[in-house]
Every structure is written in C-alpha cells, then in structure tokens.
Amino acid sequence: MLFDSNLNKKYRLDINRERIENLVYIDTKYCVKVISDEYRLEYEPLLKEIRTFYDEHGEEETAFPTVKRILMKNDGKKHFLVTHRDRNSLTIKLNKEKLENRFIEIICKENNFKEKPSSDSFEYLINKYSLKREETIGIGDRDIDVEAGIRSNIKTVLISNRIIIDATYCINNVEKLEEIFEKLV
Secondary structure (H helix, E strand, O other), X not given: OOHHHHHHXXXXXXXXXXXXXXXXXXXXXXXXXXXXXXXXXXXXXHHHHHHHHHHHHHHHOOOOHHHHHHHHOOOOOOOEEEOOOOHHHHHHHHHHHOOOOOOOEEEOHHHOOOOOOOOHHHHHHHHHOOOOHHHOEEEEOOHHHHHHHHHOOOEEEEEOOOOXXXXXXXXXXXXXXXXXXXXXX
C-alpha cells in the first residue's frame, strides 16, 4: 500500500502502514472518516485523493496465481465480479492480467447499485442468470463482501487473517480456494 507514505508526507501525519491497512480493510470510506476526524482533514477531498491514487496505481497489483488459475479453467463454472472500482481502472487491471473475458458480467461503480454490504448487486446477478443459491459462492476479503453474500443467502468465503464475520468458509490463504471448490463439486 503505497498511499500511506504519500499521505504521511503530504499531510504531515504519523500513521503507520499497519493501521492504514486495518482501517482500509474495514472499508475505504471508514478509513478516510477515521483519518479525517483524527487529523481534522476534510473528508471529501481526502476520499477523492485516495480513490484517485488507487485508480492510478491499482493496475500495479497483480492477481493471485490461484485466482487466475481458477478463472482460466474451462470447467463450466460461471464467474461474476462485483466491485466498487470504476470500469476504466478495472478494465486496465483485467486486460493486464488477460482476465477481461473470464467474467459473464461485471458490476462496478457505474452500474449504480448500492455499495456492499447491500446485496442488491448479488440479487440482480442471481435473478438475471437464474443462479441456484445453494450452488453460488460469494468470495471477498472484507466483511462487507461476506455480508452481501449472507444477505443473499449464498455460501461465502472470507479470505483474511482476521475472522470478523461468520462466513461459510474463512481462509487466510487464497491458495485454499481450490480446496473449497473441490469440496463443493
């Protein structure tokens, strides 16, 4: 997470990386709210700056090899993506990873669904594609991802070192996803 050093430098703050990671893990808006309140900064400009940073630097991230391997399999599974990212930055990231055609549908900021933990986007996909809830899995690395899945009455996987919500499966290593998929077949 590069923006922590930029934030500290620009605003003369003293926030360590672990704290920012913990706050962002909960939610980016929550992170900005805590920092803006604590350091008496304006919320909206700070949120915009952090989102701009992610949009400009997010494409430097790479997909986990296991996730890419799962998405590249031709095993008849349907993959969807629900994200708060804007379509442009997401397209750049997916094209870089050669994953742009691996999703049947992508829901992003421009689709104007309520943000997770709202289950609106999940319900839309379940209904549009007649997905069987008992065969559908929502995967995420934050509590809001899992909460949206729980609200949609589907199985959930939380990928985190912190168990913060009662997901169907809690794993601390993305490599364990393949084991979960094998169990469900």
